[in-house]
Amino acid sequence: MFLAVLDVVIGGLITGGIYALIAVGLSLQYGVGRVLNISHGEFIMIGAFSTYSLYTVFGISPLISLAICGPVLFVIGYLIHRTLFEFLRNKSESIDAFADSSLLASFGLLFIIQNIALIIWKADIRGYSYLDFSANILGAVFVGNRLIALLSAVVISLVFYIFLTRSRLGKAIRAAAEDPVTAQVLGVKIHRVLAICFGLGALMAGLAGVLISMMYEMQPTMGLEYTIIAIIVVVLGGLGSITGSLIGGFILGLIGSIVTYFDAGLSLIAYYIIFILLLLIKPTGIFGK
Amino acid sequence: MLVGNEVLNTCVKLAEGKEVKMRKKRLLTSLSHFSLVFGIASMLLMVGWAMPTQIQAASAKAPDKILFGNPIALSGMDAAGAMMTQIRSYDLWKETVNAQGGIYVKEYGKKIPVEIIRYDDKSDVGTAVKLTEKLLLQDKVHFILPPWGTASHFAIAPVITKYKSPVVAITVSSEKIREMAPKVPYMFIVLNQPREQGQALVDLCVELGIKSAAVIHHTDLHGIECAGAVLPQLVVSGVDVALYKSYPMGAKDLSPLLKKVKAANVDALLVFSYPPGTFLITGQAKAIGLNPKLLYLTVGVAFPSYRDTFSAKTVEGIMGAGTWNPKVSPAAKKWFDRYVKRWGEEPDRWGTAGGYATVQIMQKAIEIAGTLDPVKVRNVIASETFDTVLSPVKFEGQFNPNYPGEVGQWQNGEFEVVDKAKRTAKPIYPKPAWE
Incomplete structure (x- = not known):
């Protein structure tokens, strides 16, 4: 019994760690910047495929790819926001109008990024094996790369949490999430902060992509699946609550794992049932106000 | 007002003058047209006497290209499968056929090159159906190469049957399509079934x-x-x-x-x-x-x-x-090498060769039928045995019972x-x- 519980809990945390990273990224982009970024999953895909190429062509370890893909995607995300979304935001009459137009724009981004990836990597299914040894934790057996992924996810989340609560920029981000207008009045350079948020969102997606590539096969069209999970987690955690998304990710992973233990066929259904129940009972999410 | 009338009158006069000139010009041009047409017609007639009647008919209406319409996923969830099992096989086949001058069509007495018109169905079944109709009705393609996946085949089956356009399919695997087959006699399936x-x-x-x-x-x-x-x-x-x-x-x-x-x-x-x-x-x-x-x-x-x-x-x-x-055969090995050389990737060990076989069957059926008439081509597909890189294919009730493994x-x-x-x-x- 103890073994079964351990199995389910660690298994859930592994999946949850990935979900948390993805969701924090989207939460930064949507919760703070109001960009419901449908192309979020494409940044995950870019992270995954870059890692694949770096590993299979140049022999660069995926763990080092974390340090490469993260910053590169941050810059890409930052530039996309400074050009595309800032333009849309300035043009929009209200913040709701911006949310609508940014949704459509990110749809466009989705197709652009996906098709560029199809040209570069072709449509074939790809994968590689990395650290796929069996690791034994008190009798429960896991794949090495999954435990590394969990560890990485936890470390990244903690670093990010400290950055958010302790650093000046982190405080500016939280202020912008609370109330962008007041934050701007009080001297926060709102456009810069929003672009940084979008960049950080892309960075988180990229890091998640690197970890995902160690565990799953990939194809250029894999992104949307993760975007949907991210949306569920963001709603679960509470819109605009970055901590909520972090914890929400782990909760969803655990729920999935528990349901899979009893009946694997019901695991995805469980996600959507939770999603719908939450919208009906507490639309603001667990940590939302 | 007066000024206005004067201007109007001048305009009318000018226009009349122009009209006369133009009439003369038209007469001249139609005369020269007439002589040109007469000249060409008499030349054609003279050539015609010298040519066998069959070729005469052929050069009159042979199309420049045999058009294959291919609605298929270039983006979305199905793109990976479509690329691997169908698109590369179709394109390799097109290149091979065109390098030999095209497909010989007896009705026209010559080889006609092949062209594939491909649209992205975005992995959406509804789009695949619309594109299939558009290809048949607007682009007037001669034949359809199917989209990827079982669901798309279910969806286009009634359309190709309505327009009597034969389709030889590879990526469809379902027992349900076996029940449906008699109602969609223009659909043929090469892939082995569950x-x-x-x-x-x-x-x-x-x-x-x-x-x-x-x-x-x-x-x-x-x-x-x-x-x-x-x-x-x-x-x-x-x-x-x-x-x-x-x-x-x-x-x-x-x-x-x-x-x-x-x-x-x-x-x-x-x-x-x-x-x-x-x-x-x-x-x-x-x-x-x-x-x-x-x-x-x-x-x-x-x-x-x-x-x-x-x-x-x-x-x-x-x-x-x-x-x-x-x-499985020497032909298979030769094709495998050709495929790797062309794409830098190996074909899969299930459907890719089958994808190539589907177009080989279309080609052979057109050659045997000696025409681009879809109904006649369909009847040849239904009755003949085809040598392909997959294995010999002979359809039984629209299915291929002899997959190589x-x-x-x-x-x-x-x-x-x-x-x-x-x-x-x-x-x-x-x-x-x-x-």
């Missing part, structure tokens, strides 16, 4: 002396049908099915399920899966040390990328659905055919330990 594959798998289990098995399947129609076809046959053959479970598409962690399989300690694990599940289960089974004597998974095992992801040593002894390999097994980096009737190598049993 029934034959299930039978071959069960026969193999019996031959190898499997006593107990676990059956896992994904919850799409494909998984349900395959598992449903195999389960009763296993039971009838005296195999004890200790575990029968499903998992959803998009599952990210199946280790709890696999640990149950491990606990059940069965001889065989039979998994009816799509590529994401196939890759996930292989990796996780290895990690938790689940190593049944026979491990069979469905779609994806035959992909070279499956072998390359896990390494040839890791996948040694794993069985999967398929199958075709370069060893049903069950494959990775042995030394090649996906060998191991089912009892068609094997290219003896099955390795029990599966070696994970490396």
